[in-house]
Amino acid sequence: MSGLTEKWNETYFNGRLSPAVLSQLATLEQSARHPEVRAFLERAFCHMQRARFPATAFTVELATQFGHVVQMVQDAWQGTVPPFTLEGRHHKLDNYLESHPWFQANPSGTFLDVGCGFPPLTTVATAGRFPNWQVIGIDPALPHYLVQEEHGDYALFDENGALQYFQGGHGRALAVWRDPVSAREHFTDLWRHWRPQLAAGSPEAAASVGNGRVRLVQNPVRHYERSNLVFRHGRIGALALPASHVIRCFNVLFYFDGPFRQQALAWFASLLVDGGLALCGVNGFHSTRCRYTVYRQQGADLVETEFAFSLDNVRPLGGISWSAFHDDDEEVSRLAALVGVIRSNASFQHDFDARLDVLLTEAGLFHYGHDGYLREMPTAMTPSEREKHQYDIGEQLDQEGYTTAAVAVLQQAGHQAWRNSAGHIAVRI
Numbered sequence: 001m002s003g004l005t006e007k008w009n010e011t012y013f014n015g016r017l018s019p020a021v022l023s024q025l026a027t028l029e030q031s032a033r034h035p036e037v038r039a040f041l042e043r044a045f046c047h048m049q050r051a052r053f054p055a056t057a058f059t060v061e062l063a064t065q066f067g068h069v070v071q072m073v074q075d076a077w078q079g080t081v082p083p084f085t086l087e088g089r090h091h092k093l094d095n096y097l098e099s100h101p102w103f104q105a106n107p108s109g110t111f112l113d114v115g116c117g118f119p120p121l122t123t124v125a126t127a128g129r130f131p132n133w134q135v136i137g138i139d140p141a142l143p144h145y146l147v148q149e150e151h152g153d154y155a156l157f158d159e160n161g162a163l164q165y166f167q168g169g170h171g172r173a174l175a176v177w178r179d180p181v182s183a184r185e186h187f188t189d190l191w192r193h194w195r196p197q198l199a200a201g202s203p204e205a206a207a208s209v210g211n212g213r214v215r216l217v218q219n220p221v222r223h224y225e226r227s228n229l230v231f232r233h234g235r236i237g238a239l240a241l242p243a244s245h246v247i248r249c250f251n252v253l254f255y256f257d258g259p260f261r262q263q264a265l266a267w268f269a270s271l272l273v274d275g276g277l278a279l280c281g282v283n284g285f286h287s288t289r290c291r292y293t294v295y296r297q298q299g300a301d302l303v304e305t306e307f308a309f310s311l312d313n314v315r316p317l318g319g320i321s322w323s324a325f326h327d328d329d330e331e332v333s334r335l336a337a338l339v340g341v342i343r344s345n346a347s348f349q350h351d352f353d354a355r356l357d358v359l360l361t362e363a364g365l366f367h368y369g370h371d372g373y374l375r376e377m378p379t380a381m382t383p384s385e386r387e388k389h390q391y392d393i394g395e396q397l398d399q400e401g402y403t404t405a406a407v408a409v410l411q412q413a414g415h416q417a418w419r420n421s422a423g424h425i426a427v428r429i
């Protein structure tokens, strides 16, 4: 282990990380020679420290995840924002809206999903859930072509045949990223083979060609459109859109710096009707690893009304809770500060950690070794099955009253806090 890993350990974890975690972190040192990667890792560790994250719960898997983020940012995504999304990801945000008095008072309206990603699964789900609402998904990287293989791996291309993104299918999202160069070549070869076989016609039309193993689809987003759902190609600030009642912008702004966020919010303010809502933040699988700000349009001003986060952030198993691409990411800073307040209540922290540990072990996910460090249990579960178990554990803890107890800790510390209608810990900003 070299000086950098040791420095991280001493600076952010009181020198208490396990030897196995230190070895894993040492594998990131080469990448951390790049200043942006080093800043990214140190920012995350700093947030963990602020959130009083226990060194004994820093697992090898967490260190590995930080490595994946670094590798994905550097090698595969080449600095662009991935269109990655997940089915059911924003279900709880839709619950939040459904029970919001203003939303209930407006049985129909326009809903913008900004940076909807592809495939636009969350936008489709929202349009299905609110059939009286007109939903518009916007994204600057809606693909012109999709190449998909029978086992689900796929790649997206622009109109000139430049590969934009590729991903493993069926819960194997990371599989093809491990060898990004050959994956790019493979998909590009497939595009070159099938593109000439697409019937000549309007480039705006939906069309497809292929055999049982491979499919090339032109304008694949058209297949998702419905009577109350359309997609528009464009970026924040650069599209003419109708007056809107709700704007959702998730897993987009955290890639950008504070000034970009301010520009985005000013654009949202120019689109929202008086009283309209904007929800911006980060959301993981089924609203785990979730943090967001709720804004309300009041006259000409877009006013912050609430910051909320899911209970699992109190001691998350993944690194996204603490990941920030920029120093001025206010939402991660707020999250770390509030979790730090919650975790500094010794009685809550003891009860929460103990119950979480029991549930993790019962689910066959993690247990403590003789050395006192949390470690992954041997398992044949797929990553998606593990995610589902983690989601279930969060639901169980919520039902057992831990969200309400965390809210009480924040209230005792002087925050105006409550459990919001998505079941998240919310504070007035």
Ligand SMILES: C[S@@+](CC[C@H](N)C(=O)[O-])C[C@H]1O[C@@H](n2cnc3c(N)ncnc32)[C@H](O)[C@@H]1O
Pocket (backbone or CB within 6 Å): 081, 082, 083, 084, 085, 086, 089, 114, 115, 116, 117, 118, 122, 138, 139, 140, 141, 142, 234, 235, 236, 249, 250, 251, 252, 283
């Ligand atoms: C990670 S995806 C988020 C998908 C979906 N909103 C979700 O939460 O699952 C981020 C998307 O933001 C889009 N994006 C990047 N820059 C943008 C911009 N300036 N305006 C709007 N969308 C942008 C990307 O093209 C990408 O599809």
